[in-house]
Amino acid sequence: GNSVTQMEGPVTLSEEAFLTINCTYTATGYPSLFWYVQYPGEGLQLLLKATKADDKGSNKGFEATYRKETTSFHLEKGSVQVSDSAVYFCALSVSGGSYIPTFGRGTSLIVHP
């Protein structure tokens, strides 16, 4: 089956620090990979995606590279802001597979001024 493993949180950083949130996956088939962000009290929003190996997804200063050899899709940002405080979910979907995406458990990020 498919699974996504994310690092446990919360991750607590000071403003302007470098962020890495680790995500690894197992999949039957060739997955597309996603990062979603959930701000307090809201639904999830798609942050970025990558659909094939070595693709780099990027948005709002965040980026993640699809590493097939290490089955990873780590989220990074060079300089976080207080407004980046949220829960981040790594996810995958397999083309031609079930209609159900697979989500990680989420990683809470807290950024202090």
Add this chain to the structure above:
Amino acid sequence: SQTIHQWPATLVQPVGSPLSLECTVEGTSNPNLYWYRQAAGRGLQLLFYSVGIGQISSEVPQNLSASRPQDRQFILSSKKLLLSDSGFYLCACTRSYEQYFGPGTRLTVT
């Protein structure tokens, strides 16, 4: 692009009362639709998904049910709420393997 509406935004219900949460989708046709729940923590629990009118698949056996009376309408129901039904309920649809989520309904069962 598609927009997902959910209502109500918040709800406080006593144990044993019925429940009806509604989700409607604009901007797309024949979407795959999903109900998720987040209880207390952060994780997403898939409750139901639907690939078409009247087609509902249940992922977790419990006292909740779902219906899809129209192409872009998805309803989550319960005849008798339990305390454990408290949580944040999210409706979602899929397009090109990306999921799009509604704003959610915060349910508190007292």
